[in-house]
Amino acid sequence: MTTQRVVVVGGGIAGLTAAYRLLHPTEAGAEVPRVVLIDSAERLGGKILSTPFEGRLVDEGADAFLLRVPWAIELCEELGISAERISPSVGGASVAHTGGDAPQLTPLPDGLVGGVPTRLGPLLRSPLLGPLGPLRAAADYVLPRRFTARRLEAASVGDIVRARLGAAVASQVVDPLLGSISAGDINRLDAATSAPILGQALERSRSLMWGLRRMQPAPAADDSGPAPIFGSFEGGMGRLVEALMKRLDGCVLRLGTPVEAIRRPGTRFAIDTGSEVLDADAVIIAAPAHAAAQMLPAAPDAAAALGLIDYASVAVVTLSVRPDAIDAPHEAGFLVTRSTGWLTTACSYGSAKWPNWAAGGDQPPEGVPHPAGDGVGGDGGHDGNPNVVLRVSVGRDSDDRHTRLDDGELRDTVLAELSSLPPLRGLCDPTVVASWRVSRWPHSLPQYRPGHGHLVDRIEEALAQEMPGVFVTGAAYRGLGIPACIRQGNEAAERATAHLASASATASP
Incomplete structure (x- = not known):
């Protein structure tokens, strides 16, 4: 009997996990299908991207994962990278808000x-x-x-x-x-x-x-203090992507390959990439909901429901500044209230938060690509760099003003906002900025409107009726964040495996 094939569309953390789980099922003796992983980008990882910045590997997207749920922790153990995990050096955060004549920072209660x-x-x-x-x-x-x-x-x-x-x-x-x-x-x-x-x-x-x-657990009997909430890796969150890629044994990769349509002309699926048509016995779509909707002309009800999921566009402005430009932070960063009217929504004191970003951090390995289109200024990096790294988030639901600014304008706007806060007044002098870059993530963060769970049920029910054997997974559906996407990738692989088993049993004489 010919080995069945599953095509996974989308190489973010949910798609990577789904492909990994198909190839490495948890159930002993389970049938392992052939797996093809397709992504329109030239790299894998989706919103996880760790790239060189002044001699350090600094995350351009997600920089941590939640430790209070098991799914990422368990995957790291499977991949053998648990020992590489690190936690923030400092905790706590403040809120930037309007107060009196000027914005001010107040610690969260x-x-x-x-x-x-x-x-x-x-x-x-x-x-x-x-x-x-x-x-x-x-x-x-x-x-x-x-x-x-x-x-x-x-x-x-x-x-x-x-x-x-x-x-x-x-x-x-x-x-x-x-x-x-x-x-x-x-x-x-x-x-x-x-x-x-x-x-x-x-x-x-x-x-x-x-x-x-x-609902809170009783405090620990020992005096070990609170457990860390977030984790990352010495090489940034990209280490998780790298470890997953190394375990995709036998997986066929198609990068830089957008999917135009998924149809079912007979008993199998046809995945049209424009340059070729791949056949499959099951399909997992781990692309954003708006992209998934475009791939499913043969499932109009599912596509219509997928199109109802809104997305926000965000960007991350990474700054390397002289240490004397800011007061030494004793917390991980700060958040920003809407009442300020700022583009900035949060600022992370990266060098204080992550030990591997501090001065003298490890030099990144050679050959790590930097995505095209990011604004980069300054003179690059060097070993033992004493500068402080700040990671500034901009953009939110119903506020896409940053998309109308070029990279330099966005940097200047962020610096003007930050320098209005007393601990960051030194940023009003542009010469304190040694390097900077802008990482843009258009239409990247799904918005869960009230009733979202019912909408996801509707999408899955429509697919089961219109194209049984096609499954959706990822941040748009049943949980944001890296652990939730890992859980959903595992679940999608299990559903696809069950579909293959059912189809195989039906086809048997």
């Missing part, structure tokens, strides 16, 4: 879980909320239950936080934190899929803060 306060004391002590904000948050303890199970299904994150804790907590704490993860607006962000912990907390208690506290 303690006791946050999932970006949401769990204790009143830190709110009362924080100048971030003004005099009335903490008093409104205190009403959470006495307000009646407001969300039925049905209301929770349709609620945004903003709906829940405002109803329980008030507008100040929503705009000054939760929106900068949760909104920065997806470049989203918590007032349009589906609570059930973006922050399911909120609904789970309200099932335990009418008070959101009490419910969140009850």
